[in-house]
Amino acid sequence: MADFETPEIKEFIGIPALQEGSMAHSSPFIAKENHQEALGYPGELVENWQQVALDKMDDLRTRYRSFQVFLDSCVKCGACTDKCHYFLGTSDPKNMPVARQDLLRKVYRRYFTFAGKYFPKLVGAEDLTEEVLDDWYSYFHQCSQCRRCSVFCPYGIDTAEISMAAREIMDVVGKGQKYCNEIIGKVFTIGNNLGLPGKALANVLEGLEEDVEDDTGVAVKFPLDVKGADILLVTPSADFFAEPHIDGLIGYAKVFHETGASWTLSTTASEAGNFGMFIGSYENMRRVSMRIRDAAKELGVKRIIFGECGHAWRIAYSFLNTLCGPFDFLDQRYPIPQHILEYTWGELEKGSLRINKEENDHMTLTFHDSCNVARGSRMGDYPGGQFDYPRNVIKAVCNNYVDMDPKTTKEATFCCGGGGGLLTDDLMEIRVKGVLPRATALKSVVENEGVTHMAAICAICKSQFTKTLPYYGFTMDQIVSVHQLVSEALVMKGSEQEADLDGTDSDDTEE
Amino acid sequence: MSGFIAALLWVSLLVFVGFTGAKIRQYWKTPAPLKIPTTPAPVTQTGVVFRMAREVVLFESLFKSNKWIWVFGWMFHLGLLLAFFRHLRYVVSPENFMWPVISNVIVQSFGQYAGFAMVIGLLGLLARRFLVERIRYISSPSDYLMLVMLIVIGVSGLMMSFVTHIDVVQLKMFVMGLFGFDFQSLPESIALIVHLLLVVVLMLIFPFSKLLHAPGVFFSPTRNQVDNPREKRHLAPWAAEKYNDHVDK
Known part of the structure; x- marks a missing residue:
């Protein structure tokens, strides 16, 4: 499909000589x-x-x-x-x-x-x-x-x-721009970026419940619009159907299940993403955000937790309180809003999750810091927590972890190349070229450190990488969600995994 | 000639103070409606003061970015600061409590050589503007001219210190007279006239040019905001007026 040349991937990220006007032809479709x-x-x-x-x-x-x-x-x-x-x-x-x-x-x-x-x-x-x-x-x-x-x-x-x-x-x-403006319209009329209606969403969630039960023997629920739940989970709609996003969603659900949390998704707020920021519109960004406040009020929840999504977390963390606060109707003992990684890491620290890291031993992981999380938000109560929380969680559930070149991580992280409203097929060329620096850093750890997979915490990053990294010789399944790793390693009470572990390996374990 | 330069100095000083003041007022009055510190950012106001201090004194971000620009830029600015203090000897009388510092520490020691640091730094920046393709691409005529102007200011100043000495006593009388509206004549020196005329130009263009980066940096929301949006609701007046109807009164 490509009518452009994929840049050559080199050993190092070099500074190119200027080629004036080389991307002047790149423009997205204009909004109708x-x-x-x-x-x-x-x-x-x-x-x-x-x-x-x-x-x-x-x-x-x-x-x-x-x-x-x-x-x-x-x-x-x-x-x-x-x-x-x-x-x-x-x-x-x-x-x-x-x-x-x-x-x-x-x-x-x-x-x-x-x-x-x-x-x-x-x-x-x-x-x-x-x-x-x-x-x-x-x-x-x-x-x-x-x-x-x-x-x-x-x-x-x-x-x-x-x-x-x-x-x-x-x-x-x-x-x-068509892509952004059409999507914002869908959020207003349907509730999410993908235009996934409530019924379809309910079907997806039911299907996931069956899958997880088949897989583990545990009846993990994916509740939707449950009034009186404690936690409203707001997650990017890609988590409901795209790979590897959906494996992350399964991870959140398992963590909630295992910690006995009462939680729910919402049909009207079935989208964490907020393209109002991309188009620079305070008004649209606020209107999109207000759905979350309204859903939280209507369902009577005590807490709001956001799933893995980069720009959504920037808006949630940095702007939500401004746009539609104060959230005095929520439980003030918890951060408002909270990131799913803050929740999961908190539980891991408490020791309330049983983890079998060996489940992830077939992989050597690296982690891509999402730009909006790294440079526009925080996790935890100290500067830079946004770098530690995902790494802490990955290291708690995986034995093999390697960081990429520090010039390309944390505050210096490279964007995946698909953020800011560019994740659309009509901008494929700029997306493929924009992922080059990240691809170069990834290639280096793949070749020198034996890295097999890269974990991400953003729906856009995951979609962009699975689509564009194959241009540079990687495969789609090398991109994983952080909560997918948690999901793999989590040993739920009463699960087949627990039975396997305690049955056959009981002499190896300390318990 | 002396009277003319005295008048120009006064006019340019007034323009500089008045219009730069107006710009600072504008920055001050314009609200920042959203919390946009570039994170990781300090979570306390004290932390922000330190971050800004590192930025202004050490050029922390530039250091992370490009060592050549940092070396030349920092040399120039440090040299400029020292040269500025050295010039205070023309306006501060020996009875002033600052006199020992200005006279002994700055004028007689490294202050004298600050001009060299300034000029070397500026030459480095100018060379980069010509030699580095990327920087050449983004440069306008004014970007080159401003560097040239500062270099000539520095060189003409150095000339008076190291080549053709001028009568600094007479110059001090001129400057003191300037502030007391008792105009004295300037020492005869081409270098001095060039020096002063370009300083006039510098003050005139300051509030209308990129030199506004000096006050601007203090108002940069990505650097001066505290990272505490979850803890404290941040709301701009225009947003409160227009978009706060969801809040129960």
């Missing part, structure tokens, strides 16, 4: 009228779009300090130029963070600064023309808003903020 209007945006490019765009830019800079400060502060030092995975994978200079920002900054300068109004050539200011708008559409959809550049900028300039603003401006002039 109905996708736009469902979100309150005009159906097609409005007539006076320049003025509308400039007005929006002016509006945003009075409401977002980040936007105003970031537009003014860049000194073009070049520190960020080799930090973006899309630049490293495509060689297109407009994929260097500073150059991407400048697509918008040059217009800001032209219309809103003294220097740009009177000396445009001197300071690189430019009129807002149709070509510039096309460039915006192309290159602001080659940014996954992963914030890697913001780690390395001496002023903390975050290209994600600029790219979100640019997308919001494009939405209000009538040039939205």
